[in-house]
Amino acid sequence: PLDEYDDCWLRYDRVGDDAPRESYRRRCLHAYVSTGAPELAAVRDELRRGIGGILGREPHLWQHPPRSVDGFLAVGTPEEMEVVADSVDTDAVAELADGGFHLRATEWEGSPVLVVTAPTDRGLVYGTFALLRRLALGRPIDDLDRFEEPATPDRVIDHWDNPFRRSVERGYAGPSLIDVGELPALRDRYEEYARLLSSVGINGVVLNNVNTEIPSRPSANAAMDAFAGWQLLATDRLDDLAPLASVFRRYGVRLYLSVNFGAPETLGGLDTADPTDPAVEEWWAEKADEVYERIPDFGGFLVKADSEGQPGPYDYGADHVDGANVLARALAPHSGRVWWRAFVYGSHADRAVQQYETFAPLDGAFHDAVTLQVKNGPIDFQPREPVSPVFGQLPETDLGLELQITGEYTGQHVHACYHVPMWKEVLEFDTDPEGVGGGEGDGDGTRVKDLLRGPGSGIAGVGAPGEDPSWTGHYLAQANLYGFGRLAWDPDLSTEAITDEWTGQTFGTGPTVAEPVTDVLHESWPAVIDYTTGGLGLLHMMYNGEARLENHYDPAPEEWPGYTGASADGIGVDRNARGNGYAQQYPEAIAARYDDPETCPEELLLFFHHLAWDRELADGRTVVQTLYDNCFRGVARAERLRERWRDLDGRIDDRRFRHVAERLEEQVLQARRWRDSLVDFFYDHSGIPDEDCRVPRT
Ligand code: GCU
Structure with a gap:
């Protein structure tokens, strides 16, 4: 543990009298955890810290089911542990999505046992964190019988870190956590960070800024130190990244890189980065091979192209499908993905209309390994925006929702501003209120959260953490990192439920503490x-x-x-029929609602009129x-x-x-x-x- 860094919501303070401590003791002070995978070492470490804090005594760890004690915890897959296979519905466990887990209180050979199981080792890590969260919140465990799986496969934090300079674009918590030249020395810090991410179900980290500026092409954000990230793709840098990837792997978190579309030229020495050129295709394919040789579970590439000065397919007379697909073809053989940002702007007087106009005609043409990453609103992370009309209207494209965890426009972590209610508003937005799309939702259409459930979809959050001991610069901003992960895992969670969890783990569950913290969070946005x-x-x-x-x-x-x-x-x-027609980009029922000032929701009135x-x-x-x-x-x-x-x-x-x-x-x-x-x-x-x-x- 790093003394100077805050434990955030993983404080594991001793639980009080109102918690069922006796059953915690009975079922958790002895733990039989399977061994082998690196993830299981993370599970054991976490149990020591978690139970050690919550009950004031570290659990005794066994290599076999302890028969001499009055109850224990069993953590393992059904294949590896007989006691688990005997205690759960193994078919139901096998059906869980990657990352999913099952918690069950039962009896084995007459003594109480608490099972944490999953089809994968990653799921065991999430299951362990979920159990510890329950304990930290003082919740009952004796009747536990809970299956959980993530709603969306990829839950990624996008760092806007500028490697080598260690600055963070829109970062308000000190220098970058990531120091590529100093991997071994910083192992502890990375581990602490990976724990935080994993504890809320985040399973991917993009290490560097989407603005991966190249020297010949200063971006519009030059003043933001957007710098040199593209160099991470160089072969010797990839060698440096491999050990970092293995630290994160223990916690089920995969590395991604943000890449510059011009890399075949700047890094590869080709005379073009034209995505339709076979030499460019080959360069990307070889680069992907190089990456996967070193990092077999690498997540993929994130790309900001043709936006704010960044190079892109338009530079070569190609389009965004050509651009994204050439990268996708390189990554797909390794099961990697391209996250292609829809934040493309430059050519329109009002940025709001550009995304839908750019991407709607391309629906259906993207490679299966492409996720189109779309900001929640059409402008740019404003305190409140309507939901981007891209959601719900590109049925043949895998979408990733991009949210901003860092408080760029919401007070930059000097002000408290809890983003969870804003994100809930986005996730619950009904993109198809008339149900004409035949919806995957709950009968009244398709909500944004329903669009993110399938394979290939995901959620990305633009990161907040930095080297500040609080990780986020403002202690209350930790709640946004927490809430992002929890919502990405389960977008059905209510704001109140997330606030209760965060507050309880971070400050304590008693009403004299929880109520004021909750009030502050809820009134801040x-x-x-x-x-x-x-x-x-x-x-x-x-x-x-x-x-x-x-x-x-x-x-x-x-x-x-x-x-x-x-x-x-x-x-x-007038972003309406009298003006630039932005409102008309939505399906008819929504367009009609926004287009008439009498029916337009008051909180968006002047956005549209x-x-x-x-x-x-x-x-x-x-x-x-x-x-x-x-x-x-x-x-x-x-x-x-x-x-x-x-x-x-x-x-x-x-x-x-x-x-x-x-x-x-x-x-x-x-x-x-x-x-x-x-x-x-x-x-x-x-x-x-x-x-x-x-x-x-x-
Ligand atoms: C915002 C932000 C920029 C960033 C851009 C992006 O405009 O201010 O710093 O580069 O978003 O999302 O790419």
Whole structure:
């Protein structure tokens, strides 16, 4: 264990009297764990730490079923362990998807036994973490009979780390965790990190930034240190990566690399990277062979092409199918995948319309080993956006949902902002409310989460962790990493269930602690939406300059007029039939709902419509008055976060209490700044004062 790093939700604090400690002791203080695979060593280590913490005594580990004791824990596959085969429905276990597991409390030769089993060793790791989570939360185990499997096969964290420089694009937790030159020395840290990921079911890590800038082609994000990641594909670098891959493998986590589309030229010395050129095809195939020789379970390549200055198939007169498929053909023989990002933009006045226009015509043409990775919204990780119209409308394409774990536009880990409710909103969005697509959903159409279940689909989260001892820069931002993994594993989980789990494991289960933490988390996103956008669907009111710390952080509503549409007559953007037709990209029922300001959900109103400042909304208030009120409400909410957190004084450790308290203090100040900047902006354009005389500000 690394003393200086926080244990996050793997604290394994001693459980209190309200937990069924007696049955925990009986069933867990002796453990018979099968041996062999590297994953099983991880299971044993975790049991020592977990049970050792929760019960105050490490379990005794056996090489055979202990007959002399009054109960034990058995961890293994049915093939390897007779006691397991005797205790479970082996057919049902065999049918579980990769990563799935079964927990069962039963009796064996007259004594209580708790079984953790799975068809694969990876599943045993997840099952062990799931059991320890139950114990840490003080939940009963005597009637356990639970089958779990991941909803989607690939649950990947995308690091935007710039290797060699150790900087992290949009990272707010210090330097990169990954130091490619220093693998052996950092083994412990990688192991701690892999534990965190694995404990929530994340099974893949993209090590480097999607902006893998090449020297001859500085990207639009040059100021972000986007740098040199492409070099990781060089043969000697791949040699360096192999040991890192084996650390992660113990925890069921596979490595991926983000690659530059121009690599055949920059790295391979070819005179083109044209995906239709046979020499390029061969180069990628050989490169893939090289990677798999060193890392047999390598996950695949992530590609950002033709976007923000990155090279791509358009440079060669080819299209995104040509581009993705040449990589897919290289990886498919090794069971690897290409994650091809749909975040392609540059040619359109309003970015919102571009993705669907680019990718809808390509539906059905991608190779089976391609996953199209689509951001949740059509713009860019704003505090709130509509769900991208790509979801549900490319039935022949495997989709990966891309979410942002890091808080780029939500306060950059200075502000608390819990993303789980936002992600739930996305996952539950019904892409086919009329059920015309024949839906795989629950009868009323196909929700985003239903689109992610099949083979080839997945979820990617743009990472947050860095070298800061808290891993995420803000202790409360750990909840986003936790929630991302849990939702990727099971998108049916409710926000409340995830909050309970995280809070219970991180701060404790008693109501005097859990309730304030929960209140703070649950009110944080609504607060951020209110004061950074005014709550009616406006976006991109953040500063977009080059000074790193302020970029996408500080208020600058005047900066991108195209995004707010503010003028003397009104505010908002006509992304509707009267305007650029973005709303019409959705299936008819959704398009109709968004296209009419009367039926468009209020929280997205100005995203879809340019409306007069004095237009009345459903409750009789005008647009501008509602914007004012929401900005003030945002500050009130931020103040409530701060007050509510104070209730924890003396009830949690001082370090975490003070760290969060100080940040919430700053959040209140920043919220006021945001409010003032936005209300001035609304007033300057509308000339309409606030009914409550708060604006104009004197
Ligand atoms: C955002 C972010 C960039 C990043 C881009 C992407 O625009 O600000 O830093 O490069 O997303 O997703 O590729």
